Amino acid sequence: MNFLITTLLAVVIASPDSRLKVTVDGPVYSITYDDQQLVAPSRFGIRTNCADFTDLRDFELTQERTTVSYELDRIKAGSISKEATHAFLNYNVDKPHGLSVEFYVFNNDVAFRYVIPKTGETGSVRVLDEQTWFNFPEGTTTYMCPQSDAMVGWKRTKPSYEEYYKLNAPLAEKSQFGHGYTFPCLFKVGESGWVLVSETGVDSRYCGSRLSDYTEGKGYKLEFPMPEENNGNGTVEPAFALPGATPWRTITVGRDLAPVVETTIPFDVVEPRYESAHKYSYGKGTWSWILWQDNSINFKDQVKYIDLSAAMGFKYVLVDNWWDVNITRERIPELVKYANSKGIDVLLWYSSSGWWNDIEQGPINIMSDPILRKREMAWLEKAGVKGIKVDFFGGDKQETMRHYEGILSDADDHGLMVIFHGCTLPRGWERMYPNYVGSEAVRASENLIFSQYDCDIEAQCASLHPFIRNTVGCMEYGGSFLNERMDRLNGQPDARGRVRGNIRRTTDAFSLATAVLFQNPIQNFALAPNNLTDAPQLALDFLTEVPTTWDETRYIGGMVGENAVIARRKGDIWYVGAVNAVDAPLNVDVKAIIARLGGTGARVITTVKGETSEVLKFKKPLQVAKNDGAVIIVK
Numbered sequence: 001m002n003f004l005i006t007t008l009l010a011v012v013i014a015s016p017d018s019r020l021k022v023t024v025d026g027p028v029y030s031i032t033y034d035d036q037q038l039v040a041p042s043r044f045g046i047r048t049n050c051a052d053f054t055d056l057r058d059f060e061l062t063q064e065r066t067t068v069s070y071e072l073d074r075i076k077a078g079s080i081s082k083e084a085t086h087a088f089l090n091y092n093v094d095k096p097h098g099l100s101v102e103f104y105v106f107n108n109d110v111a112f113r114y115v116i117p118k119t120g121e122t123g124s125v126r127v128l129d130e131q132t133w134f135n136f137p138e139g140t141t142t143y144m145c146p147q148s149d150a151m152v153g154w155k156r157t158k159p160s161y162e163e164y165y166k167l168n169a170p171l172a173e174k175s176q177f178g179h180g181y182t183f184p185c186l187f188k189v190g191e192s193g194w195v196l197v198s199e200t201g202v203d204s205r206y207c208g209s210r211l212s213d214y215t216e217g218k219g220y221k222l223e224f225p226m227p228e229e230n231n232g233n234g235t236v237e238p239a240f241a242l243p244g245a246t247p248w249r250t251i252t253v254g255r256d257l258a259p260v261v262e263t264t265i266p267f268d269v270v271e272p273r274y275e276s277a278h279k280y281s282y283g284k285g286t287w288s289w290i291l292w293q294d295n296s297i298n299f300k301d302q303v304k305y306i307d308l309s310a311a312m313g314f315k316y317v318l319v320d321n322w323w324d325v326n327i328t329r330e331r332i333p334e335l336v337k338y339a340n341s342k343g344i345d346v347l348l349w350y351s352s353s354g355w356w357n358d359i360e361q362g363p364i365n366i367m368s369d370p371i372l373r374k375r376e377m378a379w380l381e382k383a384g385v386k387g388i389k390v391d392f393f394g395g396d397k398q399e400t401m402r403h404y405e406g407i408l409s410d411a412d413d414h415g416l417m418v419i420f421h422g423c424t425l426p427r428g429w430e431r432m433y434p435n436y437v438g439s440e441a442v443r444a445s446e447n448l449i450f451s452q453y454d455c456d457i458e459a460q461c462a463s464l465h466p467f468i469r470n471t472v473g474c475m476e477y478g479g480s481f482l483n484e485r486m487d488r489l490n491g492q493p494d495a496r497g498r499v500r501g502n503i504r505r506t507t508d509a510f511s512l513a514t515a516v517l518f519q520n521p522i523q524n525f526a527l528a529p530n531n532l533t534d535a536p537q538l539a540l541d542f543l544t545e546v547p548t549t550w551d552e553t554r555y556i557g558g559m560v561g562e563n564a565v566i567a568r569r570k571g572d573i574w575y576v577g578a579v580n581a582v583d584a585p586l587n588v589d590v591k592a593i594i595a596r597l598g599g600t601g602a603r604v605i606t607t608v609k610g611e612t613s614e615v616l617k618f619k620k621p622l623q624v625a626k627n628d629g630a631v632i633i634v635k
Contacts, residue, residue, distance in 0.1 A: 011061050015107045016083040020253060022105055024089060027056040027131075031110060031253060036192040038253045040135040042219055044101065046114050046246070049126040051097035053114070063087035068104075068268050074282065074430045074437070074474060074521040076553035076568070080264055082106055088115075096120065102245070104269050108259035111200070111248040111269045118242035126239040127206075132249055134197050134211065135219025136187055141168045143186040143468060143560050147179040147210050150228035150395060155358040157392045159229065160422045161441040165464055167561045171214045180212040180223055183425055184472045186260070186560065194259075196252040198472045200266040200428035203273060204405040206238040206247050208396030208424050222249065229395025231356035238398045247427065250472075257467055261555035261566060266472045267431040273405070276434035278415040282521035282549050285309060285316030285347065290445060290478055290526045292488045294361075297322045302335055308529045310342040313544045318389060318524050320349045321361035329379075336384040345386040347419070347522075352403065356394035367407055377414040387417035387437065387522075396424050408433045419476055419522065426473035438474035438520040445478040445526055449486045452502045459506055459581035459627045460561055466517050467560045477518045480511045480525040480543065482535040490530055506579075508539045508612040509605055510629030515546045516577030517566050523548045536612045542605055542631060546575060556593060563624070567597060567634075574599060576632035578624055585623040590632055599634035606630040 010025035021032050031039035045054035069081040087103040100115040116125055144166060148159045161182050166173070168188070175181055184198035197220075202208050211220040224236045238246075248270070252263045288296035288305045296302075302319055309317050317339060319327070327335060336346045351359045354368040366372045367390055380388065390407055394400055404420065411418050412435040420426075420439040429436045442465060447454040454461075469475055485491040487501025494500060515523065525543060532540070547570040556576060558564035563586045565578040574597045580586035594602050604615040607628050615622070624630050 013063060013085055013087045013103055013105050015085060015105050016065065017107045020105060020107060020110070022103065022110055027054065031251065033193055033253045034255065036189075037137055038189050038193050038195050039251060040137050040219070042133040042135040043131055044112070044133065045131040046099075046127055047129045047131065048116070049128060050122055051092075051099075053091065053099045054131045056091045056099070058091070060090040061087060062090070070267075070431070072267060072431055073549050075264065075267055076262070076519055076550055077264060078549070078551040080268065082268070106265065106268070108252055108254050109263055109265040109268070110251040110253075111265055113201070113246045113248045115245040116242055122242060124239060124241050125244065126237055127246070128237055130209070130222045130224070130246070132222040133219045134251070136171060136195070137189055137192070139190045140171055141188045142171065142173075143167050143188070143464070144169070144175075144181040144211075146176040147182050149177050149179070150226045151231060155360075155392070156231075157357045157359065157394075157422055159395060160393070161425055162443045162447075164443065165468070165561070172216065174213050178213070179226060180210050180220070182210050184468055185211055185220070186468050193253060193255045194257055196260045196263065196468075196471060198250050198266065199247050200250055200472070201247040201270045201432070202401055202427040203432065204398070204402040205240045205244065206401065207236070207398040208401060208427065210396070225396040230397050230400050231394060233356060234397040234399025236397065256555075257558070257560070258555040260467060260471055262553055263471060266428045270428035270431050272434065273432045274409065274412065274434070276412050278412065278435070280417050280435055281315070282437070283315030284312070284543070284548055285314055285318055285522060285524045286312070286527055287318035287320060287478070287524045289320035290449065291483060291486065291528045293449070294322055296488075297326045299327050299331060299335060302327065303338060304529050306339045306342055306344050308527065308532065309344045311532055312527070312540065314344070316345050316347055316386070316522060316524070318347045318349070320389075321351070321391070323348060324362040332385070333383045340384065346384070347387040347389055347417075348380065348385050349389045349391065352390050352393045352407075354394075357392055359392050368403065370406060370410075373407070373410055377410050377416060380416055381414035385416065387419065389419040389421060391420075392422040393420070393424065400424070405433075408436055411435055417522070421476065430474060437522050438476040440476045442469045442475055442477065444476070445481070448481070448502060448504070455486065455502045455505055458504075459510065459579055462510070462514055462517060462579045463558065463561050463564045463581045466558070466564045466566050470519055474520045475518055476520050476524070477514075478524050478526055479518065480515050480523075480527070482508055482511060482531045482539055483528055488528070490528070490534065506627045507607045507629060508536055509607045509631065510579055510627060512539055512542050512605055512631045513577035513579050513629030515543060516568055516575045516631060517564060517579065519550065519553070519568070521549050538605060538614055539612055554597070556596070567593070572635065574634040576634065577629065578632070579629040580624045580626055583626055585625055587621040588624055588630060588632070589621045590618040593632060594634055597634045602632050602634045604630060604632050
């Protein structure tokens, strides 16, 4: 269908299956699913230096049915083909400055953005404010991560999307630091369903955004970065050339959590920013820093980790900070040559700095200088390095987004993949940038080393990420520990007779399950050379086997912050990860899962009497205890 309406009245944009409906009435939208209101009436509009589009009334509507299809090997599903209603609401059509609000409405997803045409002599626009709101019915509770203060924390590196989530909080509860919440944001609308709010398509032409604290009767407002971010450098207000558009605001809805877990909306509405002449390869890797820390960044210890990767059948080794001092640039080609002789490729760490933090770990002040960066990329290619991990960014301003894009573009010129840490949320980048691999943007595995409290709540966090952070983009977590202690000696006394390291509360079966629950195309696991002899062979064999790229993802069960059961398919094999964070046992019906996934049989890796074991028979549901997990391989 394709039709034009000129109206002063409310209109409805319905999903292809008609279960999801977006009602637009002037500058207000609302969303229902199965006739249940999930997004209450919410204002939308933007104010620019050219015109104020915040009190929009009359509009023309055009809409048509379309199909979105693409292939992508780095997200939760490899091949996407889905129908949508594609609509434009054209406002101020008879005035000097017009605005279109573009919508895609899928069966469980809504994306909209503001599109500004070029009119007359005006060639660019500065966005002073977005009046984009997300309101919810009374009784809604929230699952969100607060935005931190800017320029605080270790070496003044925040915000970096690494704060603790607040679970099942009432709408009116204020955020911890008074700056609202980082995307994505999850809402439970009573018994009616779930809503996930985020954004996608952010690049050098706009800033990243967040949600404000709640305002009674209005909801949560989309907010631009804080002035202090990026050490005060760069404007808060984004600007772009005309014709142009803002990023997409995305809303995923469902009666249960399946649409949230399985959504691909961050990638459905964006396009590649550039084509690559290179073919990138993904897989598993090891990295010494996570357990052996800074002192391990030397040639001898990196050889041990290269040998570990080779023994595990992995593809990569990640050499972390200080390699420029402790290994030296002159010896990196030698290390790469040794790694390649073992069938291993090398990834190198860099700081993003910089004039926006106090980082000393090297290499510093290279990635922030376009001339030095281009020279460095050429050296990396010549040395045989396959990718870089860039750490410690400074916020969400357009200035910072331009920095991310510059690193990605320059790296692709030399066939280098890019991982980001201490960073912002990826916003459709897997489809936009062919050499982008993944981002941390979560309170990740390093915190298990630094804090016993993080070890104590590890299972709870693992029950969050499949429903919130990892739903919208690759998550470079760096987990799957098999050490019992978060220390190089793994519980053995040091020279002074002291036993060091935080205690891991979770089981080996739990660690294996997170290799399925957490999605990233390169998984740098937190293994150590000692695990080759002190970890169960069953666990090592599974980590050798488990894929890192997937053809399909399905929600099987679980509740946010309590437990999670997620299935991912590679070819004809389904891998199901299950973890439990609460006192009551999690019942996992293996027979039902086999039937649901269309399999004929399965093997189960679980914990039996404190040991990781393989179970071949399952006459009754498997019970997963608190801090435990299980993996089910269905064929």
